[in-house]
Amino acid sequence: MIPLTDDYLQRLLQTFLTLRTAKEYWREGEIYWGVKRPDADSVAAHTCCVAQIALLLADEVREAKPGLKLDIDKVVKIPLIRHMPKSITGDTSYAVRIMAEEEFRLLEVEAFNLLTRDLSISCRDEWQELFQEYTSLRGGNSLTSTEARIALFADGLDAWMQALSFSHTWMPAHEEYNKRVYESLKGDSNLHDGLAQLFRQASTMLKGRQIGPKRPHGDIVGIDVRAFLQNLSDRLAARFQPASSQVMQKIQLLKLLQTYLTLQSAKELGRKGYIYFGFKRAESDSIAAHMCCVAWIALYLAEELNRLDASLKLNVGRAISIGLVHDMPEAITGDIGFAVKLIDKNNLQSLEEKGFNRLIENLCPSSQKRLLDLLGDYNSCNSTEARVALFADGLDAWMQVLSVPYTWMPAHEEYNKLVYEKLKGDNKVKDDLAELFRYASNMLRSRQIGPIGVPRRSHSF
Incomplete structure (x- = not known):
């Protein structure tokens, strides 16, 4: 069934070898804002954590809102497909993209076309649609899916957790990017502003640096800190969540963030x-x-x-x-x-x-x-x-x-x-x-x- 010919396999392996270069490319946006090279994420490590966070969050959202039709496969595909072109182009910092956004978009499209050259037409069309859906969401398109927003939530939150792990990075730049993610998450057809407000809650709680990864026994945060954070979470929810998105209150954010922070250790x-x-x-x-x-x-x-x-x-x-x-x-x-x-x-x-x-x-x-x-x-x-x-x-x-x-x-x-x-x-x-x-x-x-x-x-x- 599988054609074991030199030409076929060489083209397939070329693609695999290309994707692997993302292990070595730094996330240059982190470096631009003050992170030293050995401390910066690789593109591949970031992509992994984004896909994992998206996978876990999708289940939480679906559990919190029974009856919501959410395509989990699409949720995990979007981050992987979105970051694929960077295995050719490398990462480009947020600041540089603002100066030449259209040029970099076209460059990524060309890289994407190279990587998908041997796929079936239907598969290539599907991947292209997912790629464009996510990138248009980053540009403020309100017509994209809940699945794309979950992927963006995961992308933004992983970047935020990485930024907070350094004392010498320039936080105003990360805060500005965080606000852009927040605005892009608004107006979902299923969850309204729920994901945006959950993102704001999560970002605020993480910024206090009182939450850490899991330990073998018991929570990493003390009882007093837990009570404080839960109180903060409740106050934020009451202030920012309209009745249309109360479903997001059902998500145990503190415990979820502990899991996300634990997954971060796999980068190191x-x-x-x-x-x-x-x-x-x-x-x-x-x-x-x-x-x-x-x-x-x-x-x-x-x-x-x-x-x-x-x-x-x-x-x-x-x-x-x-x-x-x-x-x-x-x-x-x-x-x-x-x-x-x-x-x-x-x-x-x-x-x-x-x-x-x-x-x-x-x-x-x-x-x-x-x-x-x-x-x-x-x-x-x-x-x-x-x-x-x-x-x-x-x-x-x-x-x-x-x-x-x-x-x-x-x-x-x-x-x-x-x-x-x-x-x-x-x-x-x-x-x-x-x-x-x-x-x-x-x-x-x-x-x-x-x-x-x-x-x-x-x-x-």
């Missing part, structure tokens, strides 16, 4: 397995950047499999969500390297399960159920969507390995073989994914393929 936590086998700390990608690339590869691969065989009917959104969730427990536990897992796999798996349960314990029931289902599917690899995410996980790890010449290859090859074996025997695609993974791994190892725009093979003089 390195992947320890690489370090154990020879990587320097600066060469190991962060957990968040890795999850973003897994979600991107899963998105492309699932769409591509559906294009090649329409009867598969893969749930693309589920494949993406598994990619975003598969390492989420590590926001609490940190990454546990492959070699360490071989020593005591059962106890370490129990540790990850406890970390995950702690992470999601304050989320609404439907969100907890969804996340446990996604993680369980990934660990058991029962569905084709889980195998697509596993393919993406293994391939991203392999590409990272090949970017460092002095790592100990036998260990990575052993892990690669384990991924290959787990990909076999799928109910829908049989051994096709496993063979594609093996073929792709071998082709990448030749180091004759680069990102889009780079010659596919080296030429001798």
Whole structure:
């Protein structure tokens, strides 16, 4: 079913290699306003946290307003598709965009067209529609969807949490951007101004710096602080929320923000397995950047499999969500390297399960159920969507390995073989994914393929 030809696979891998550059691009807006380079987010790490926050918030909103028809798959697709062009263009600061907004918009469109050149027409049209919907919302278009607004909420809140983590950044610039996000969130057809007011509440509560990530036992904030924040939350809600958006009061914002802040740590936590086998700390990608690339590869691969065989009917959104969730427990536990897992796999798996349960314990029931289902599917690899995410996980790890010449290859090859074996025997695609993974791994190892725009093979003089 999957055409294992050199030309086909080279084009596919060029796209994957291009997306991975977003791990190394800084978020230049942070640097422009005073953040030092080592402290700035990468584009990929930011995108991951935005998609995760959007996924969790969408469930909270749907739980708070029963009957609301919300497309969760669309919610997680929008942040991933919106930030894809930056893997080619790099990030451009907010200040520079104001000076040449139209020029940068056209540049991103060209980059987007390059990245989607091999997709089916229907898929390309869908992605383009999502991309334009989000960018038009940023421009103040009030006709865009609730899903796009949830993605914008997540984007703005992640940027705000990042800004508040530094003492030496210029806050007026971030506050101005925050106000623009607030204005863009207003006037939703389903939630009216509810999302905008929730965003204002969240921003105000975070600015007090009295909320932190989760601890193993108990809340990170004391009883007095909790009471103060809850009182502040109630007062803000009473002041800013009209009757039409009282649904947002049902969302336990304090507990939700603790979860979001905990997920932020995945931006800074390195992947320890690489370090154990020879990587320097600066060469190991962060957990968040890795999850973003897994979600991107899963998105492309699932769409591509559906294009090649329409009867598969893969749930693309589920494949993406598994990619975003598969390492989420590590926001609490940190990454546990492959070699360490071989020593005591059962106890370490129990540790990850406890970390995950702690992470999601304050989320609404439907969100907890969804996340446990996604993680369980990934660990058991029962569905084709889980195998697509596993393919993406293994391939991203392999590409990272090949970017460092002095790592100990036998260990990575052993892990690669384990991924290959787990990909076999799928109910829908049989051994096709496993063979594609093996073929792709071998082709990448030749180091004759680069990102889009780079010659596919080296030429001798």
